[in-house]
Amino acid sequence: MKNENLYKYILGIADNSLILGQRLGELTGHGPSLETDIACTNISLDLFGQVRSYYQYAAKIAGDNRTEDDIAMLRKEREYVNVLLVEQPNTDFAYTMARQFLFDVYHFLFLTELQKSKDLTLSAIANKSIKEVSYHLRFSTDWIKRLGDGTEVSHQKMQEAIDGLWTYTDELFHQTEADIAMVSDGIGVDVTKLKEAYYNKVNAVLEESTLQIPESKWFQKGGKKGIHTEHLGYLLSDLQYMQRAYPNMEW
């Protein structure tokens, strides 16, 4: 492939949205209330919509017979390069919202920069997506505050969720070789430069929500290289079931 780095770079962005979209989609009919159920699945729909734009572009760059659906559905676990954060399960509603918030803050900062990409397709997708993501961020921020600064039980559950997911935040700012190549071409975003703004924003919201900022300095990594937690395999078996059982099916 001629533009292999660009192809990998696009997958690095899109896989996060695909996997998080799938996680949120699992809540269809299972949200804690009708309103939050609809909200989570609408956010999922936004993410899937964004993913389609990215994968369509990636398929074009691959230049073979690959389609957006092949990229989404037919890769093996080790070929997905999403961060570990987004594949974590919907343990409870506090976890679901904490995961969303910790990703949304990053996603918003990332897309803000991606709008300046020299690659016009990527900057256009970013320009479109950021409008949607600003709604996601407002929604998840609101829930961090409501649960954090809520009842004793909701506070405790939200604190546990933040503590449990904190270890996955640092990976957002790791660079792959494709990332570094794309940054030097003026196409990619230098994520290392987003780290400070990210923790400033996250910490400010946690403080306002009366939550403790975790002190642990030990962080998990691997997703960006295809090394995942045990949760991804189960998620993929669900996501890919129809295409695996009935290859090339359409409806």
Added chain:
Amino acid sequence: MTTTEQNIDQILIPILEQVSDPEIPVLSIMDMGVVRTAVIENNSVKVQITPTYSGCPAMDVIGDDIKAALKVAGYNSEIELILAPAWTTDWITPRGRKALEDYGIAAPLSAEADISVLLEGKRLVKCTNCGSKNTRLVSQFGSTACKAQFQCDDCQEPFDYFKCLK
């Protein structure tokens, strides 16, 4: 400010005005402001549309409906989805806003007012049933991603509010 430049052949306007959003049948795609370009080249029409929301399932249907409407008028057509400049609710025409209100969907407020009703509990959205502004947010997301759910505390009517996208 993003550019709102449009290039639509006058002859095609009445045809495109017959096509509506399948989820909001009263709103033509022209009034929704999704058509950027529609030009005739050798009896074939090239149409460019901008998606409202990335994941909006209506966009595929809208593309098919445009093709069908142009076919009836004797044109082959090619639809292209363009992302930049991104669609904004500012592109909904005054006639489109009126159609939304008549249909029971409150039209988008300004970006600032939108935040204050969705996050700060301000009562600014006008009830589509009785016109009162004594309304409250029920859910930030409604029946589709583009809408939020509201209820009027004067007449008790629940209704959708089309969120501001800027």
